[in-house]
Amino acid sequence: MNKLISDKTKQVLLGPLSKNNPIMVQVLGICSALAVTAKLEPALVMGISVTVIVAFSNVIISLIRNTIPNRIRIIVQLVVVAALVTIVSEILKAFAYDVSVQLSVYVGLIITNCILMGRLEAFAMSNKPWESFLDGLGNGFGYALILIIVSFFRELLGSGTLLGYTIIPSSFYESGYMNNGLMLMPPMALILVACIIWIHRAKNKELQEK
Amino acid sequence: MDTNSNGYTLIYATVMVVIVALMLAFVSGALKDKQNANVEIDKKKQILTSLRIDTKGKNIEQLYEKYIVNGLVINTKGEILAKSKEEAFKIDISKELSKNMEARRLPIFVAQIDGKTKYVLSLRGTGLWGPIWGYVSLNDDRNTIYGAYFSHASETPGLGANIADPPFQKQFEGKHILNDRNEFVSLAVMKSGKKAEGKEQVDAISGGTITSKGVEAMLQNCLGQYEKFLQQSITGGNKE
Numbered sequence: 384m385n386k387l388i389s390d391k392t393k394q395v396l397l398g399p400l401s402k403n404n405p406i407m408v409q410v411l412g413i414c415s416a417l418a419v420t421a422k423l424e425p426a427l428v429m430g431i432s433v434t435v436i437v438a439f440s441n442v443i444i445s446l447i448r449n450t451i452p453n454r455i456r457i458i459v460q461l462v463v464v465a466a467l468v469t470i471v472s473e474i475l476k477a478f479a480y481d482v483s484v485q486l487s488v489y490v491g492l493i494i495t496n497c498i499l500m501g502r503l504e505a506f507a508m509s510n511k512p513w514e515s516f517l518d519g520l521g522n523g524f525g526y527a528l529i530l531i532i533v534s535f536f537r538e539l540l541g542s543g544t545l546l547g548y549t550i551i552p553s554s555f556y557e558s559g560y561m562n563n564g565l566m567l568m569p570p571m572a573l574i575l576v577a578c579i580i581w582i583h584r585a586k587n588k589e590l591q592e593k
Numbered sequence: 594m595d596t597n598s599n600g601y602t603l604i605y606a607t608v609m610v611v612i613v614a615l616m617l618a619f620v621s622g623a624l625k626d627k628q629n630a631n632v633e634i635d636k637k638k639q640i641l642t643s644l645r646i647d648t649k650g651k652n653i654e655q656l657y658e659k660y661i662v663n664g665l666v667i668n669t670k671g672e673i674l675a676k677s678k679e680e681a682f683k684i685d686i687s688k689e690l691s692k693n694m695e696a697r698r699l700p701i702f703v704a705q706i707d708g709k710t711k712y713v714l715s716l717r718g719t720g721l722w723g724p725i726w727g728y729v730s731l732n733d734d735r736n737t738i739y740g741a742y743f744s745h746a747s748e749t750p751g752l753g754a755n756i757a758d759p760p761f762q763k764q765f766e767g768k769h770i771l772n773d774r775n776e777f778v779s780l781a782v783m784k785s786g787k788k789a790e791g792k793e794q795v796d797a798i799s800g801g802t803i804t805s806k807g808v809e810a811m812l813q814n815c816l817g818q819y820e821k822f823l824q825q826s827i828t829g830g831n832k833e
Contacts (some may be wrong), residue, residue: 421750452602459609467615470620477624480631488747527633542751567751 384566396517399525405498405528406576407583408590412498416530417572419489423546426534427527428482429489433524437499440464444507451508455465460503461494468493498526533575541566636682640713643728643742644704645766661713663703669694671821678702678767685722686715686815699818704730711739714819718811721803723747725756725811729765735823738780741765743808756823770816770823777820782809 405411412433419429440463444451451459472490475483483490483497493499502522538544543551543562551560565571584590595601598609637657638648646656664681666674676683681700689697702713710733717726741762748754755761765780772778772791781789782805785796797805816823 425750450596450605452596452605454597455602455606458606460611462609466617469617471626473620473628476631477627479718480628480635484635564752567749568802 390566392514392538396521399518399521400528401525401583402590403588404525404529404583405501406526409498409501409579410580411501412496413573413576415492416526416533416576417569418492420530420534420537420572421541421567423531423538425486425489425532426530428486429493430523430527430530432486433491433493433496433498433526434520436464436467436471436493437502437523438516438519440499441465441507441515442465442512443467444503445510445512445515448508452525456508457500457504460500463492464499464503486493496573498522518568522571529576529579533572536575537566538573541571620643633682633774639742639744640702640728643713643730643740644706644711645730645740646706660704660706661702662705666698667701667703667705667819667822668699669697669818669821671825674698684715686717686726690717690815694818697818699822701819701822714816716743716811716815718807718814720745720748720756720807721753721801722749725804725807727808727811729812729816731770731823735825736769736771738765738768738770745804748804749801751800752798753801755798755801756804756808761795761798768793768795768814775824777817777823779813779816780809782806782812 399405402408406413406416415429415433419425440460443463444460447459468490471493472483475486475490483575502518506518510518538546539550540563543549543556551562596605603635634653638653641648641653641656641660644660646660648656663676664678666680666684668674681702684698684700686700691697700715704711704713711730712733712735713728713730714727715728717724719725720757723746725743725745725748727741729741730739731737732739743756743762745754745757748756768780770777770779770793778792781792781794783789783794784798784799788794
């Protein structure tokens with residue numbers, strides 16, 4: 384086990400959760416963070432799908448990294464990602480139809496997620512498959528983490544529910560509490576992400592720009 | 594080997610594309626039957642949901658066979674073209690809507706629930722971002738709505754997407770789509786507090802105005818096609 388999880392690989396796996404988070408620090412994948420976070424459930428499934436796809440496309444690209452012609456490397460990466468996304472979406476349609484109906488366009492949107500291309504280009508092209516796999520997992524989790532935090536607040540304050548179950552008791556509504564419809568609008572996701580980045584940077588002083 | 598030469602790049606791209614294409618074709622071919630079966634089961638589930646049948650965790654095929662006893666295919670003049678539930682099931686309403694009024698074939702599913710006949714009519718329209726669709730079931734007076742089911746492809750979650758939730762759909766139960774003079778008037782989907790002229794109404798979704806308007810237009814357009822069929826009940830026309 385020591386060989387599999389060394390200090391470097393640990394850094395690769397856990398770094399993206401905080402110090403090197405794709406959304407908070409690298410500010411990648413913002414568009415999908417806006418689109419799928421109005422409710423917790425699609426955010427969860429999206430987080431899992433992205434994690435799986437980024438991990439496996441990282442492995443594939445890392446395996447063939449020495450054969451890829453430099454001039455068309457972005458195209459090669461794109462083809463690998465698009466093929467994986469298509470396969471995942473086909474499998475969802477065949478074996479988890481309800482989930483695929485719920486995600487509808489979001490699955491296809493994974494192709495355009497900048498985190499994937501960012502990780503392939505920055506990491507998988509110059510590292511071994513195992514590290515690339517861990518890097519994919521780490522970044523996928525880092526992305527999923529922010530999605531879950533943002534969608535948690537948006538669904539709770541916007542609809543008063545979590546995963547579709549009502550959380551805010553009806554006595555609150557009777558005494559004048561109202562769901563905040565603004566929470567469900569895309570700009571609110573951006574504001575929440577900004578708040579998270581703010582708190583994160585306040586705690587990690589080394590991330591602050593001079 | 595020089596991985597940057599033109600020849601290598603060309604061959605690499607070609608081989609890669611062929612491999613990926615073969616792989617995708619294989620996956621799609623292998624899963625096609627399973628996906629089509631899922632789509633059919635989903636359609637049956639939607640029809641059953643519009644009949645207020647709880648489908649959660651149950652065998653959809655069995656329920657469908659049990660409750661749906663017959664199917665009709667009619668045209669907009671109210672003439673019956675076929676009497677078979679397979680024929681009715683096969684019709685793709687979105688294709689029919691793109692045809693001329695006279696050429697359209699409209700499906701009706703006939704259900705028996707607790708000894709009473711219900712008719713399920715098919716709907717399709719447009720919301721804010723994409724298509725919306727649904728099924729409405731009517732009592733045997735062909736006027737009172739028994740249940741309604743709506744769904745959508747990509748409406749805004751938490752706003753327009755709420756048309757797919759039970760609280761919105763429950764409102765339709767018991768509403769009438771014909772007026773006292775037996776004319777088709779549809780239903781209004783509007784802000785609570787406002788009053789619709791000459792027709793019954795349900796509350797629209799706040800923040801989902803365009804989707805709500807889409808549902809209203811869909812009811813008007815799609816149920817309107819069945820007008821002759823709906824009126825036949827009271828005038829004593831061809832009953833089956």
